[in-house]
Amino acid sequence: MSKMLPGTSFFLERKQENKTFSKEQLDSFQKLKTLEAGGNSFVCSCDSLSFTKGQQALAQVLIDWPEEYLCDSPSPVRGQRVRDTRLSPSECHRAAVVSAVCCALFLSLLLVGVLCHRFHGLWYMKMMWAWLQAKRKPRKAPRRDICYDAFVSYSERDSYWVENLMVQELEHFRPPFKLCLHKRDFIPGKWIIDNIIDSIEKSHKTIFVLSENFVKSEWCKYELDFSHFRLFDENDDAAILILLEPIEKKAIPSRKGFS
Known part of the structure; x- marks a missing residue:
């Protein structure tokens, strides 16, 4: 020019x-x-x-x-x-838009991670995966991996009654019952969720020792939830409920496993 x-x-x-x-x-x-x-x-x-x-x-x-x-x-x-x-603003401010999208995506992933950690989302996803896997299995397929007569789910605060009275009585019965206890039979170093799922799946029954301490324990609630999944999957009443003490209605959380 x-x-x-x-x-x-x-x-x-x-x-x-x-x-x-x-x-x-x-x-x-x-x-x-x-x-x-x-x-x-x-x-x-x-x-x-x-x-x-x-x-x-x-x-x-x-x-x-x-x-x-x-x-x-x-x-x-x-x-x-x-x-x-x-x-459009996206064409005129492409770098700013890309930065904003990346920040929003990062914050969304961070929020999902926090919520999953807070509400144990991985646990429920794992239970759902186990449920889907069980749906593919034949209903009458023999279970060859059974190792225990029952898995005992209880609160640590009720351990004295469970371990010194109930377990002693059942394991010294004739014939003795083979029980799975988290203190004794969980594999050290293995993720606790995997231990719970494996123990329940390898047991004929699951004994729930119900008390106010039980309903306050998050892990006990998850064990009861997974037992519900097993009940729906196999159409088999595998749960045995033992009421250790009266539980006030207000102490029972409004949750699917306790409704």
Whole structure:
């Protein structure tokens, strides 16, 4: 482009490909009497569009404005008049939009992680997976992996009665019952959820020693929930409930396993 002289007419060579103007060039155009730049392939960038919309005097300088001033790129606005073209915020602030989306995605994943940890979402997903796996098995398939007569679910605060009275009585019975206790039979270093699921699946029955301490224990609730899954999957009443003490209704949580 040749040097511009104030107060003169300036004619831009027509039919240039992918033409765009810098802010400095647009500023200098206002010093001209006339400017013919129509018929070019204009790159409609966010900066140039925002500038042309804010300069009403530019329309008096440009010949054939706005009919001959058409956008060639970007492709969504190709063929539109420069004056009428509107670019979306995502096109003008792509970096900011990408950053905002990444931040929102990160915060969403963080929130999901916190909620899963707070409400033991992994436990329920694992139970659901076990339930789906059980649905694929034949209903009458023999269970060859049974190791115990019963898995005992109880609160640690009731351990004296369970371990010194009930367990002693059952394990010294004739014939003796083989019981699975979390203190004695869980595999050290194994995730407690896996220990619970494996122990329940490897037991004919599950004995629940119910008390106010039991309903206050989160792990006991999960053991009872998984027993419900097993009941629905195998259509087998595998739960034995022992009421150790009266439980006040207000102490029972409004939860599926206790409803």
